[in-house]
Amino acid sequence: MSTAIHVKVRCFSHLRYAMGTSEFELELTSASTLADVAQQVRKLGGSAVDELPFRLALNQVFASSTTAVADGDEVALIPPVQGG
Amino acid sequence: MSTAIHVKVRCFSHLRYAMGTSEFELELTSASTLADVAQQVRKLGGSAVDELPFRLALNQVFASSTTAVADGDEVALIPPVQGG
Amino acid sequence: MVHTKLSDQPLPALMEAAANGDWGSEIIFHGRVRGAEKDEEIVALFYEHYEGMAQSELAALAQETAERFDIPSLSCLHRIGEVPVGESSVRVVMRSPHRAEGLEALAWFIRQLKQRVPIWKWGVRANGERFPSPHCEGCDRHEHDLG
């Protein structure tokens, strides 16, 4: 039996533009990973985010998509950065 | 029949140190080249300049040792430079 | 000695370094805002950032660069928010015994900054409208993780 967890998702740049929001909450099952978050985001965003590349950060640190998420985590979708 | 010419020789850094002077005049035959100037300098300087490397400049421009010199020319002995 | 900072203010005047007989090389890089973004004329760039992570990634990168290239003094200031055309959006100051390691470290640092510090730019048109910059510098060179 799996309990629901909630994570905060933050979107930047092109993804924020495509999602129409900079932040939202996502409900997942307790055994979820960052890959599951990404999949949910792509489902929510639909065609607008289909072509958009992004990396994932968990609690402000880059993390691989196999990393598990926990209740209360902050997940960020990081499009290719453009500083400098 | 060759006429004598005179060139001004300028010495810098290690060479000035070894020659004990920064400038002197050299008499050469009119068909002389920079190689002849260098040879005269090495003769004058003796063992003090034996080991010292230098390039040659004619009238303030680097020149190859086969370049002919003329009366009144300025020849400079340029040890490895050390600017910067 | 590593110092990094994000700021929404114009860069402060460059300070002359204190005399230090160990550091024979000082290299300063300014990245300035150009008047066109992807062929479109702009009046400014707007720098968006991920508050918190932008600072921590920048600080970690500076520390990593200093260790990797043995750089005794590295400072990086990066502006966020709107930066008018012609002004500097970033300043890097690299001080080291010799210039070889400084030049190498500078090139590496900026390349890394443009790949991992979560800052993004938007073009700003004369009417104030912002448009997202369509490509990142690294897009041609490396694959992006599609999540």
Added chain:
Amino acid sequence: MVHTKLSDQPLPALMEAAANGDWGSEIIFHGRVRGAEKDEEIVALFYEHYEGMAQSELAALAQETAERFDIPSLSCLHRIGEVPVGESSVRVVMRSPHRAEGLEALAWFIRQLKQRVPIWKWGVRANGERFPSPHCEGCDRHEHDLG
């Protein structure tokens, strides 16, 4: 736009560049006098130069660098005479559309300067005595013409 100068005065304060929407990269290099010359402690370096040729070679090198790397703005100031430990003996300012050509041009320019601009350094001891610097930076890398 190329500017070069030899001067026996300390370098002037760095001027902020005028806003220019074409030049996205500004790289400034300061070569500073280190406290030891070939393992001997010094208080200053004394820069000897070949009056006339040092200026003309430096100017020619700057022009050549600007053309070779397509650099729109290159300035180089080099000090002559005595320069105390910790002060800058040379400043190079390279402004260009992108940093890649600026970094390349800077590295090449300094390497060339150290091979062909007739300037030499002498160590200055605390008692004021000068001693010639025993080796040039390029000695290991290229054969010197022995005349």
